[in-house]
Amino acid sequence: MSAPEEARAAVLARIRSALGIAKLDRARRAAVARRLERHPRGTIPVQALLGPAACVSRLAEMLTTQGAEVARAATPEDTINAIASYLASNNLAPRLRTGADPRLAALPWKAAWDISRAFGPAEPSDKACLSYALVAAAETGTLFLVSGAYNPTTLNFLPEFHMVLVKAPDIVGSYEEAWDRLRGIYGERALPRTVNMISGPSRTADIEQTIVTGAHGPRRLYVVIQG
């Protein structure tokens, strides 16, 4: 055996001997395989068991409490207007960085002809960016952003102003429902490289337990709920 294989065997052997495991452990293997296959749910808090309308309002409420700004948009045109006015009200140039997400590309950008979009991973000089949340869990106001060509992970952390679009039908109550949505897209026992659960702007309370936003990631998080 090579040294890494020996180290691996040593750790596993120590665990088995400490647990007093005999060689034939079919029952244990079956228990593990069953759990991984069925991934049973634990108790889901009542506050996460919500109908569609309540999901939207709780998501907005929790995000706001956690320091994010939330806008409601009835139509894609409203979404574009919300983005444009957010940039303007923060004295930002009408420029943003975004991924290749077709759902973002399908927005009626002509309505805001002056906004220029750059595509691809974030650059250090990017001030504002726009991402698409695949799903959101209302229970704690949590957006699920996944990596991939559509939504580069650097968008979630490098620019100061992070805007996220989430569509109302994609807002579920609990984390468990959100994971099931992702399983529906990526398959069982598979995830994209990165799943970022984001519940507010970057913050720190390391110095004297005083909360300050914009520690390393975005200073501001702006969430547009469409529909």
Next chain:
Amino acid sequence: MAEATLSFKKAAAKAVADGELQRALQNVKTGFVAKRAAAKSKLPEFDGLRTEARAIKDHTLTHLDLYLEAYESKVVESGGQVHFAPTAADARDIVLKLCREHAAKLVAKGKSMVSEEIGLNAHLQAAGIEVIETDLGEYIVQLRGETPSHIIAPIIHLNKEAVAADFRRAHKGRLTSRRLSDVKDLVAEARAVLREKFLFADVGITGANLLIAETGSSVIVTNEGNGDLTSTLPRAHIVIASIEKIVPTLEDACTILRLLSRSATGQDITTYTTFTTGPRREGDPDGPTAYHVVLLDNGRSDMLGGIFQDMLCCIRCGACLNHCPVYGTIGGHAYGSVYPGPIGAVLTPALQGLDHARDLPNASSLCGRCEEVCPMSIPLPAMLRAWREREFAQGKRSWSERLALKVWAFVAKRPRLYHAIAGLGVPLLMRLAGGCGRFTWLPFGTSWTRVRDLPAPEGRTFQQLYAKAQRRDRQ
């Protein structure tokens, strides 16, 4: 590290006399303790979730070998590599080797208590690699050449003036007239300085709050976003985690996450909870091209199957520190161990041996608050008692303490003798106290009487009073 632990009593005395530290420690009580209570009260299922989370951990630990194998195969499937490290030295060597393979000159680090445990930074620096901590608290700890004084709030012992002085000293080439009087100013400066480091780091090292066997993912829970920049921008991402961090499924992770931040900072959830699975995929525009997980044992497998197994359920929330009257009085550094507070007092002797942690199991009044607030209901006081018993059995306490305990045991096991001595001693002590009801000085008791008075007995023993009451009742 070990030397510091040996002088616990001296360090504790110094901490109590440190006015700045005492002021800083007040923040723990008004901050973490109150916030946890508020978060718990908003979640009626909190105690039920504790029971479930504990069951998840118990199940995982009794199947730990199999879940590690399942986890490993998923990591490999997603393009990553798993490295088993039996000891701290093995883990250090593996990380250094990986850094060299990726030609690392600059390593950015997310917060990791395991990396503190194995002394990773010093090892990499000795090999000529620049290592930069990116969690704000850890960064300041690094600037000061200190160790974290709290597992989730590394600079709980400092005030903002001290941090400002460190920044003026360390951040050369900035205007000396700049304003650093507000916490906001300090955060902004650290952001600017560390941003440069993130962009140029070759390798990013993070810890893991959880590992998930179902998907082969590592999970980090943060508020700042530094861990995410660390795991996204550099060419390679190395995760260093101990073997007990594993849970079976995403659902199991949900249950534990509902408890973790509420118990730690009193947040319903932290700003960022990130699940990382392997390196950059085909078509991904960003992310590291290599992903390694170093799984550390370092004494943990020996804790399985015995009285200290429950300690492996710990999710490192820090609630036991925040609620501990001893921690609240002396802070984290006096413990002299990487993990301070009640968990440190139990874990340090388990990981390093009793010789290195002689006083720690005694650094507790056994009041039980730690067990009460622990999201995993770890019986910390019972474990502290177990360490005390072992210390005594192995003859590790001082001869005077052992003699005193032996004399006491001899007397206590003989009721007649005990009553006779107490019957004589109590009136004698009362008279010696001179009527004022307390002692300001006692032979052999100066370490008590130096800082407080000892109440004197008030005339009769409990048995005498009890017998008298019985007689009165009969009459």
